[in-house]
Amino acid sequence: MREVAWRIFAGEYSEASHIIHGKEEKAPKYVITPMGAKVNRLFVVGVLTDVENIGKEGIRWRARIADPTGIHNVYAEPFNPEVASLLADMEAPSYVAVAGKVRIYEPEEGSVYLSMRAEEVKSVDAFLRDYWIVQAARNLKMRIDAMKEAKSMSTPSIRQLRELGYPLKVAEGVLEAMRYYKDIDIEHYEFLLREALSYISIEKKESSKEVKEAEEKLLAIIKELQGEEGAEWDAVIEQAAKQGIERSIAEEAIANLMEDGIIYEPELGKLKMV
Amino acid sequence: MEFEEAVEEILSSVDAEREEIEKKLKEFLDYGVPIEQAKNALIRKYGGGAREKKIKDIKPGDRNVITSAKILTIDEREVEVRGKTRKIYRGLLGDETGIIPFTAWKDFGLQKGDVVKIKGCSASEWQGQPRLSLSEWTIVEKVEYDIELIKMPPKRLNLIDVRANISNVEVRGKITSIERREVDVGGEKKTVYSGIMEDETARIRFTAWKDFELKEGDAIRIKGAYVRSWRGSPQIIFDENAEVEKIDEKIEYTPYTIPLYKVVERGGGLDLLIEGVILEVRRDSGIIFRCPHCNRRIKEGVCDEHGQVDGVPDLRIRALVDDGTGAVDVIFNRELTEKLLEKSMDDYLKMAEDAMDYGIVYADIVDKLLMHPVRVYGDSIQSDFIISIIAKDGEKIKPDVKKDAEELMIEIGG
Numbered sequence: 001m002r003e004v005a006w007r008i009f010a011g012e013y014s015e016a017s018h019i020i021h022g023k024e025e026k027a028p029k030y031v032i033t034p035m036g037a038k039v040n041r042l043f044v045v046g047v048l049t050d051v052e053n054i055g056k057e058g059i060r061w062r063a064r065i066a067d068p069t070g071i072h073n074v075y076a077e078p079f080n081p082e083v084a085s086l087l088a089d090m091e092a093p094s095y096v097a098v099a100g101k102v103r104i105y106e107p108e109e110g111s112v113y114l115s116m117r118a119e120e121v122k123s124v125d126a127f128l129r130d131y132w133i134v135q136a137a138r139n140l141k142m143r144i145d146a147m148k149e150a151k152s153m154s155t156p157s158i159r160q161l162r163e164l165g166y167p168l169k170v171a172e173g174v175l176e177a178m179r180y181y182k183d184i185d186i187e188h189y190e191f192l193l194r195e196a197l198s199y200i201s202i203e204k205k206e207s208s209k210e211v212k213e214a215e216e217k218l219l220a221i222i223k224e225l226q227g228e229e230g231a232e233w234d235a236v237i238e239q240a241a242k243q244g245i246e247r248s249i250a251e252e253a254i255a256n257l258m259e260d261g262i263i264y265e266p267e268l269g270k271l272k273m274v
Numbered sequence: 275m276e277f278e279e280a281v282e283e284i285l286s287s288v289d290a291e292r293e294e295i296e297k298k299l300k301e302f303l304d305y306g307v308p309i310e311q312a313k314n315a316l317i318r319k320y321g322g323g324a325r326e327k328k329i330k331d332i333k334p335g336d337r338n339v340i341t342s343a344k345i346l347t348i349d350e351r352e353v354e355v356r357g358k359t360r361k362i363y364r365g366l367l368g369d370e371t372g373i374i375p376f377t378a379w380k381d382f383g384l385q386k387g388d389v390v391k392i393k394g395c396s397a398s399e400w401q402g403q404p405r406l407s408l409s410e411w412t413i414v415e416k417v418e419y420d421i422e423l424i425k426m427p428p429k430r431l432n433l434i435d436v437r438a439n440i441s442n443v444e445v446r447g448k449i450t451s452i453e454r455r456e457v458d459v460g461g462e463k464k465t466v467y468s469g470i471m472e473d474e475t476a477r478i479r480f481t482a483w484k485d486f487e488l489k490e491g492d493a494i495r496i497k498g499a500y501v502r503s504w505r506g507s508p509q510i511i512f513d514e515n516a517e518v519e520k521i522d523e524k525i526e527y528t529p530y531t532i533p534l535y536k537v538v539e540r541g542g543g544l545d546l547l548i549e550g551v552i553l554e555v556r557r558d559s560g561i562i563f564r565c566p567h568c569n570r571r572i573k574e575g576v577c578d579e580h581g582q583v584d585g586v587p588d589l590r591i592r593a594l595v596d597d598g599t600g601a602v603d604v605i606f607n608r609e610l611t612e613k614l615l616e617k618s619m620d621d622y623l624k625m626a627e628d629a630m631d632y633g634i635v636y637a638d639i640v641d642k643l644l645m646h647p648v649r650v651y652g653d654s655i656q657s658d659f660i661i662s663i664i665a666k667d668g669e670k671i672k673p674d675v676k677k678d679a680e681e682l683m684i685e686i687g688g
Contacts, residue, residue: 005553119554
């Protein structure tokens with residue numbers, strides 16, 4: 001059966017060190033992550049930070065893709081020139097989606113380097129990145145829950161986990177992770193999950209129409225007050241209040257302008273246009 | 275392996291006092307014998323495996339098991355093992371304590387209803403359930419006595435959780451459609467009643483081997499049905515051993531998004547609503563040509579059946595849809611493809627003619643759909659390496675991710 005493409009945060013994938021080799025000749029290899037993902041294929045969406053040619057013949061490329069928790073190393077191999085050329089032509093920074101397979105390098109017993117071999121690559125938008133984060137977070141949440149359940153069982157088994165409604169692959173992965181990794185720090189991954197999610201809600205919070213309108217007015221105020229050193233925060237808020245803009249709205253509008261890179265703080269408490 | 279674990283394992287296969295086993299095992303370990311070997315030595319010493327086991331006591335990992343049981347079902351099938359085709363026999367066997375699926379790796383001449391003594395089989399875990407494996411070296415002897423089978427209460431299942439090869443299930447549902455058919459069973463004509471039934475969780479095919487006087491719209495409860503695979507999807511089967519009663523309940527299936535692992539694990543189904551991201555647009559997507567006589571896809575103007583023909587153009591997409599829990603292929607027909615791409619086949623034909631390349635159509639599909647979340651409604655068909663869903667409807671979607679993120683944040687208490 002076709003292997004599912006796991007959405008895995010880099011912060012978890014890079015911590016994995018357990019590889020399962022199938023017994024048969026062509027059996028797939030799986031990476032077992034600390035929270036029990038059983039990964040043969042992956043799907044990653046993030047920010048392309050750099051692409052580098054590492055082949056002697058100029059046909060092997062390595063890309064780094066950042067998600068809120070870390071970096072995925074992605075390789076485009078010579079036998080897939082189409083993907084290599086797509087990747088090579090991409091601009092950094094930009095949003096990119098990659099589907100592919102686990103790439104496992106074990107130079108010696110006990111040391112494992114994990115990355116990803118790209119099979120499909122595409123430039124995407126911020127929506128897909130956020131959608132991916134939510135999917136990756138949901139998947140991690142499910143495995144955290146499964147692991148907690150398994151830890152509460154006297155003799156945890158695939159059967160019991162499946163009866164609770166977990167997918168077969170998750171049940172298998174979670175039990176294998178518990179066997180291999182000692183002292184799994186579940187809290188660390190709960191923290192990672194929260195971090196990743198807050199990335200969406202903080203950065204991409206939808207502002208009300210009121211805030212959007214306030215942004216223009218505040219920009220005008222800052223422009224007027226900024227001079228050489230920047231406008232005093234309090235003075236800007238005061239001026240905004242005179243124009244009938246509430247403090248909370250004004251603060252949100254300023255935050256948005258800063259996130260959008262339109263204004264910045266040259267020093268604490270001062271605002272200036274870029 | 276831990277000491278305690280080894281003791282438990284030994285005790286599960288031999289008749290002996292715990293104290294004695296612990297003492298002996300410790301003795302072996304003190305002599306530096308590896309725990310695995312020490313465990314096996316003790317099992318042998320105490321005549322492990324020689325004791326006959328009841329079905330309910332068989333656990334995954336048990337070796338050299340002796341048991342007596344009745345064959346409830348047996349199917350023959352061919353599998354490929356290291357490039358060679360082999361016949362294997364699968365089915366269910368049971369005794370007064372339980373029922374267990376089995377696989378026989380050679381022909382023991384078993385038939386439904388046989389009561390046998392089995393020596394030297396082993397048990398493994400398959401899809402979370404124990405399963406007996408009868409190998410080349412297993413001894414199977416038919417015996418004269420009968421075994422009273424366990425009367426277990428049937429397992430109550432929603433139709434979405436029904437899996438092929440489980441028995442004694444209880445389901446409820448509404449008959450959505452039903453037809454009478456004559457079938458040939460080993461030279462004998464039999465009348466069966468088959469159709470589709472639904473509950474709140476799924477629609478599923480069924481076959482009744484007896485006239486229960488069912489008609490469309492009836493709400494029923496079936497106790498003691500079993501499940502077989504039909505073209506890859508589960509099918510409910512019930513016969514004279516089942517108890518069927520009409521119930522006064524309003525039952526209706528309203529399609530809801532089913533995670534793909536459920537679709538994959540159960541082998542497909544009918545009227546499934548799924549969501550996922552298109553992770554691959556298969557190469558045979560785009561403009562294709564079909565034989566005007568048999569509608570089969572032709573290559574370079576030649577139909578396998580009808581030779582040189584004037585191909586009729588068609589537009590379709592075959593795409594891999596993956597939701598992070600499972601993956602399926604989805605096939606969109608011309609109408610749905612045109613809707614998804616917002617372009618007609620005639621436009622694409624013109625585009626391809628202008629470019630003198632049908633590849634341009636494929637490129638446009640990739641451009642518009644690859645890495646795009648979609649929602650699909652359709653029925654599965656059987657295929658070997660992946661479940662394929664023939665779409666009856668489909669659309670690109672853009673879920674409210676901020677809302678989803680906030681909800682998830684609340685769930686984890688962040």
